[in-house]
Structure formats: C-alpha cells, structure tokens
Amino acid sequence: MVHEFRDGTYRETNLTNESAEYLAKREELRLAEIELMKHGERVAALRRELPQGAALKDYEFLQGPADLDAGDEPTNRVKLSELFTDRGRSLVIYHLMYGKKQTKPCPMCTMWIDGFNGVAQHIAQNIDFAIVAAAQPKELRDHARARGWNNLRLLSAGSNTFKFDLGGEDADGAQDSSISVFTKDADNTVRHFYTAHPRMAQEIKERGIDALAPVWHLMDLTPQGRGEWYASLAYGTKGSSVPL
Numbered sequence: 001m002v003h004e005f006r007d008g009t010y011r012e013t014n015l016t017n018e019s020a021e022y023l024a025k026r027e028e029l030r031l032a033e034i035e036l037m038k039h040g041e042r043v044a045a046l047r048r049e050l051p052q053g054a055a056l057k058d059y060e061f062l063q064g065p066a067d068l069d070a071g072d073e074p075t076n077r078v079k080l081s082e083l084f085t086d087r088g089r090s091l092v093i094y095h096l097m098y099g100k101k102q103t104k105p106c107p108m109c110t111m112w113i114d115g116f117n118g119v120a121q122h123i124a125q126n127i128d129f130a131i132v133a134a135a136q137p138k139e140l141r142d143h144a145r146a147r148g149w150n151n152l153r154l155l156s157a158g159s160n161t162f163k164f165d166l167g168g169e170d171a172d173g174a175q176d177s178s179i180s181v182f183t184k185d186a187d188n189t190v191r192h193f194y195t196a197h198p199r200m201a202q203e204i205k206e207r208g209i210d211a212l213a214p215v216w217h218l219m220d221l222t223p224q225g226r227g228e229w230y231a232s233l234a235y236g237t238k239g240s241s242v243p244l
Contacts, residue, residue: 099134100173
C-alpha cells in the first residue's frame with residue numbers, strides 16, 4: 001500500500017510538507033468519509049429489506065430495432081415481463097424526461113444516460129436495464145443517435161400509464177426523472193420493488209437520485225464544490241477537457 005499509518009497518522013500521500021493542521025483536518029475528514037460509507041451501506045440494507053411490492057399489470061412498450069443505425073422500423077411491442085432475461089434478475093428502468101409536455105429531452109437525464117451507455121456492458125452482467133420515455137420511438141431514437149446511445153434498450157411508453165403509475169409523469173403529461181426497480185415472481189408476476197425521484201422532501205428538490213451520476217461527486221471533491229452547475233445538452237469550448 002502506498003498510503004499507510006506513519007507516526008500515528010494515516011497518510012493519503014507521500015508529501016513531506018503537509019502542515020500539521022492539514023493532516024489533522026484530513027484525518028477528521030477520513031473518519032467522516034468512513035462513517036458516510038457505513039451509513040450508505042445501512043441505507044442500502046434498508047432498501048434490500050423492503051417487503052414484497054405491489055403486483056403490476058404487464059405494461060406494453062414500443063421498441064425499434066436494437067441497432068440504431070438500422071432505421072426505426074419495424075416497431076415491435078414488448079411487455080414489461082419480457083424485459084427480464086432470466087430468473088432471479090432484477091429489472092431497472094430509468095424514466096427519461098422526454099415526450100408529452102417535455103418537448104425537448106431533459107439535459108440532466110441525458111447526462112445520466114450518457115453514463116449508463118458507457119457502463120452498459122457491466123450493468124448487464126447482473127441487471128436487466130432499459131430506458132423508457134413518453135416520446136414516440138422515432139423521437140427517442142433520434143435523440144439516442146445524437147448522443148451515441150448504442151448500448152441501451154430504448155422503449156417508448158406509448159399510450160400506456162406506466163410512467164404515470166410509477167410517478168414519472170403527472171396527469172397533464174409533465175415529466176419527471178425517476179428510476180424504478182422491478183422483480184418477477186415464478187408465476188411471471190412483475191412486482192414493483194423501488195422507485196426514487198429527485199425530490200426527496202419539500203425543501204429537497206433535486207438530490208434524490210444524485211447517486212446515479214459521478215459528475216457531482218467529482219465536483220464535491222474540489223474546493224469549489226458543485227455550486228449551481230447544471231447539465232446541458234451541449235457545451236462550448238470553455239472548460240473542455242478535449243484538446244482544441
């Protein structure tokens with residue numbers, strides 16, 4: 001291990017000119033980070049211990065060809081129960097804010113899904129995963145092509161009530177970013193396990209699914225923190241990490 005206890009202090013670096021004040025505060029932070037990790041594990045355990053969820057109707061979605069470059073036809077219908085690829089696997093669905101009242105794709109949702117596309121092969125080892133939007137298949141696939149989402153299962157909710165029932169839209173068609181988890185019984189009954197939204201409380205409007213993206217967590221490592229930064233569908237050259 002490169003970092004170790006030296007002189008009774010756990011050191012994260014081999015720098016020899018760190019002040020005593022810095023080392024003391026860094027140790028206080030290290031212990032707080034350990035407690036945060038343990039608290040996160042306790043929260044995850046509470047989530048796993050949720051009792052059996054509600055049985056769901058077998059919603060039907062619209063799906064285009066798996067290859068985005070193959071055009072948008074034929075459009076097939078696939079049921080919620082058919083999204084499970086094997087027994088014992090969970091199904092995770094991200095509700096993309098796009099369609100109905102949301103006439104343009106949500107930038108924050110897009111950022112999350114950009115990340116999902118990059119790690120899709122890893123997710124698939126243990127979990128079935130799909131993106132569901134209220135947008136029609138062609139609109140959804142056009143956006144996916146623009147973003148390079150070539151590793152994800154993309155589904156349109158069409159006219160079904162899936163997004164409304166799971167809290168991903170309201171009665172007027174306004175959309176919300178959400179993530180939902182489902183299980184399937186031996187008799188093919190699909191059950192709701194867990195859903196989370198950005199709003200956690202009246203005063204906490206946009207932190208409920210922060211854990212889905214590393215962007216803010218990287219920002220939280222810096223002296224500047226995350227500030228008021230918000231995702232965009234496109235950026236200028238300022239701050240680009242790509243050589244120009």
